[in-house]
Amino acid sequence: MTPADLSQAIQAAVSSAVEAGELAVAVPEHVTVERPKNRDHGDYATNVALQLAKAAGKPPRAVAEVLAERLRGITGVSEVDIAGPGFLNITLDTATAGALARTIVEAGEAYGRNEALKGLRINLEFVSANPTGPIHIGGVRWAAVGDSLARVLRASGADVTTEYYLNDAGVQITKFAASLQAAANGREVPEGGYVGEYIVDIAKTLTDAIPGVLDLSEAEQLEVFRTEGLKLMVAEIKRSMDEFGTHFDVWFSERTLHDSGAVEKAIDRLREQGHVFEQDGAVFLRTTDFGDDKDRVLIKADGDKTYFAADAAYYLSKRDRGAEVALYMLGADHHGYVNRLKAIAACAGDDLNRNIEVKIGQFVKMLRDGEEVRMSKRAGNIITIDDVVEWIGVDAARYTLARSSTDSTITLDINILTSQTNENRVFYVQYAHARMSSLQRKAVDMGITRSADFKPELLSTEWETDLLGQLGEFPRVIAAAGELREPHRVARYLEDLAGAYHRFWDNCPVLPKGDDEVTDLTHARLWLVEATRTVLANGLTLLGVSTPERM
Structure with missing residues (x-):
């Protein structure tokens, strides 16, 4: 069960409670499910009861009681506790938690993809x-x-x-x-x-x-x-x-x-919006109405058009070509461009909170x-x-x-970034991927392949459950990175995942040694290793970084 699956299950529980007359609320479009920092608080936690309490006219804990009773009947949920003012802490049974490994392997490159921004048209410059x-x-x-x-x-x-x-x-x-x-x-x-x-x-x-x-x-x-x-x-x-x-x-x-005459047409369009004026022989756009520190010249007194006029035409071109969001990524010396670009959008009649975004590096x-x-x-x-x-x-x-x-x-430290040490974070993550690939090759050499008779309930140690929990977070991390325009979240996640894998490796032998037999646990752990390798590969690919099988 992925966090997305659990979120949908909670939505269904709210809907069921509404239909039964136990809650009088609108079913939320999305329920946030998070991995608690303290594992004693279960596998996942949600604050949905606190969010619904006011609309339901009930104390949060009372809403939580209604939902907890329904969630306890869901296949794969072993325990639901109510904590604090009304948080729901949910524990999955080991078979359900472990089954995520197979889900990931079967999804392959598609695992982690989501529809948080489905259909949104973005021009990213x-x-x-x-x-x-x-x-x-x-x-x-x-x-x-x-x-x-x-x-x-x-x-x-x-x-x-x-x-x-x-x-x-x-x-x-x-x-x-x-x-x-x-x-x-x-x-x-x-x-x-x-x-x-x-x-x-x-x-x-x-x-x-x-x-x-x-x-x-x-x-x-x-x-x-x-x-x-x-x-x-x-x-x-x-x-x-x-x-x-x-x-x-x-x-x-x-x-x-x-x-093409696009600059002249842009000025005419902005004039029709009522934001163009003339002064001392020059043509201005009244950007101060929208937070700029001064009005900007479109056409100088000598008749020459300014760079700003081209900037205005360029923004309108992006919108005319179908972009709902014009996302600019500008250099460190371009702070002064933020307000003037947003002012162009406002003068064109667009929504400053939706149609334009400006990032400064x-x-x-x-x-x-x-x-x-x-x-x-x-x-x-x-x-x-x-x-x-x-x-x-x-x-x-x-x-x-x-x-x-x-x-x-x-700061890019050449000495660190050319070293094969954990301080070199790309090496740290890539090495984890290579380590998994090496293990897979060794398994093949030993004549061992993942059995279709996968027993996920065997993945029950703290290192295995921690690794499974990290794997389940991947789709949420991608969605947050996209919504917040912060791809660094993916890199930091991969480092945490690599760390969880290294701890698993140190404490959970995967392949038999000497005359030891191949067991169901061997196969279960091979599924978990392949699931982790899949997620690392998917994450590195999102960053445009290679996934070496040998290092």
Whole structure:
């Protein structure tokens, strides 16, 4: 019996009590069932009686008594106690608790998936670094967190479109082209331009690929370096994302917003909503009505449209393409964008509490031998995604960056993340998976396979019941991670699960030794091991981390 099964059983008990006239309440759409910290309080606990008491016009303990009587008659429930003001503590019989292992193994990759966000259409934009250089370490964090969040959201039933916004219009692209042009001609990079080996590399690639480009006029050269240099840089970004295991459904070009007239149309739509005004020859959006610190310029007095105008058009584009939620994941230097983006949504007539979400990620540092690493060989003044992958690998980077809340600064210690110790948390979790895979291979070598005659009641020790309890929590953890937009919950859960497995391993022999016989307990524990391996694999996959069978 999973926690979801038990939740439904409690709902049915409430419904039955209502039909019998014992309770006059509305049957709750969902009943929360949690694993109590103190195992003396049973396998699961619920506060449903406290929630229903006011509507029922009864003390919580009286409501709990009504429900407890019905729950005691459910197959698989061995005991129901009432604690405190009206909590229901529920204990399952060992056969019912142990049967979860078979449920998980038979569900396979589907175990943990749920419908908490069923049908919700989310546009998830992350990374979106300017295409003027390699992805830096801040973008690497969002590559790990954003991709993991997309997987978690989909596992909870959401319809997710992942998107990378290419800022391929504006002054920064002109500076990028001018930097390439200067490097190709052997000149100093102009003030405010881009530096690093990658600029020299791209410039050489273009001059080799386009003979005679340096014979063109300065203006013609600049346009070639703008167009072709941008293509090469975007291709490089896509390559690094692919190698990092991060996938985007849409690569959205800012330039298309201008070329298609979408920016002008967006301004007209916001004007129709009554939030656009003119002052001193410029056109403004009155964002201060919705929490912004100042009204934002859409069109400057000289007629040029601002980046903010493109931001407005981009938000409306997401909504027009069917997104119920536009979820932005922005870097640590973008705190000022939160209110202005939400103000755009409000000015467009949308619900600030539903249609737009903005997440800000904090800074990332890297250490080697206790010293902070600051420089990249290729980019000069930043650490790039390729540096991170070279130093610690994709798995360590993705797992470590995704395992912490995004509102906290994180440090990647190269020495720790390349070590095979428990301090290296991705190694700790992956090693547990490899250990289970090794055990399965050894069982095959001994001619032992899981018997179809599974006796779950044999999984009765404290280490087995603890492990089963952890396994039962997996769907709830995924649902919470999706609803709260916190994929780090999955990583922390996997570490707890790995710990429970290591304790089980230390105390519960699985395979017979010497001349010992294969017993029903051997088979039962093999089911439990495979169930645990399945959940670890499913969780690591949600984080985009591999599941090694040997380490």
